[in-house]
Amino acid sequence: MAGDDAHLQPGRTGLITLPKLGFGTAPLGNLYREIAEDDARATTEAAIDAGLTHIDTAPHYGLGLAEKRLGRALSNTHSRRDNVVISTKVGRVLLPAEGPFPPERNCFHSREPFEPAYDYTHDGVLRSHEDSLRRLNRDRVDILYVHDIGRLTHGDAHLAMLAQLFEGGGFRALERLRDEGAIDAFGIGVNETEVAMEVMDRVHLDVVLMAGRYTLLEQGALADFFPRCEADGTAVVIGGPYNSGLLTGGVTYNYEAAPSAMVDRARAIEAVCTRHGVALGAAALQFPFAHPAVASVIPGLASVKEVQETVERYETAIPPALWDELKAGRLLAADAPTPLEVPA
Secondary structure (H helix, E strand, O other): OOOEEEEOOOOOHHEEEEEEEEEEHHHOOOOOOOOHHHHHHHHHHHHHHHHOOOOEOOOOOOOOOHHHHHHHHOOOOOOOOOEEEEEEOOOEEEEOOOOOOOOOEOOOOOOOEEEEHHHHHHHHHHHHHHHHHHHHOOOOEEEEEEEOOHHHHHHHHHHHHHHHHHOHHHHHHHHHHHHHOOOOOOEEEOOOOHHHHHHHHOOOOOEEEEEEOOOOOOOOOOHHHHHHHHHHHHHHHHHHHOHHHHHHOOEEEEEEOOHHHHHHHOOOOHHHHOOOOOOOOHHHHHHHOOOEEEEEEEEEEEOOOHHHHHHHHHHHOOOOOHHHHHHHHHOOEEEEEOOOOOOO
16 A cells, blocks of 8 residues: 555654655645645545555645645544644744735745745744644644755855754754654755755754655765765655656756756656656656665645556556666666565
8 A cells, every 4th residue: 555654763752653655735835836725625635545644744835825725634524534644844934914915926826915934943943833733723743844944045044044943942942842742753854965964963853854856867865865864863755756847747847947958867767767668757756765764755746636646656566677777878876776676
């Protein structure tokens, strides 16, 4: 079944059980396009019914819309499950704002009356956590990630933002929440390995949600990030396994138009998959599972159809010869672990 469990050992806190395959809720926040409320609920219910009970969300996704929709779906008597594992994020607080608002804000089509403000301080983390619980209509979440810390997001303000986490007490707040049992684990949710290594030099992270940096298209994380996580006992959750759609036949990479070189590489990988009778998306979804540091993979889902496609991709049999050809053609790192059989 798609939701068979893997174990994530979050440092000093004991054992969290994560389904190997979960899902991300950015699409439920109207990422790139609007999704009807009924469709958002049906998507969540279908995913849970399929065993995808590791669910990741964030205040950033539609300015609270994804959290609200997830909360409403989980409160529905037909979809509530006791075994769901919920993660959300801190680092942005949503401040009340008056419209009119543009049709799209930060890639999300949301009319929620808020504007985001970065706040990684002790009080900002606690406020973000409390606001998320209210939107989710839950007493607790299992994992909290520090969202979008790093130079990729903050540029020249990177060191100032890090200072909020360390000197400003952001990580102290997360440790307090974990020690009090309000959460089970904390980490960072980012799109770059560099900041993860930088943070791990100063604080133990239970888990890192790494989006887009370990995929069929790029494996730079093999050099230092994964060895560091294994040495520190930090689990890895992989987000963005399709590189914003490029590995499902699209032309988007890192949430914007893909560079031609990336498109060419993706199409070359797709050609190999086609020769072996395997859909590109199936190979992309299954690839990250082979690394022993990876506890779970969470593609974003926008519809019941995408839930069904995800389960089909996960259960597709992939011949070892496909991985061999990708490595022989230098389309996959020679030292990348590859699945030898259908995920169990």
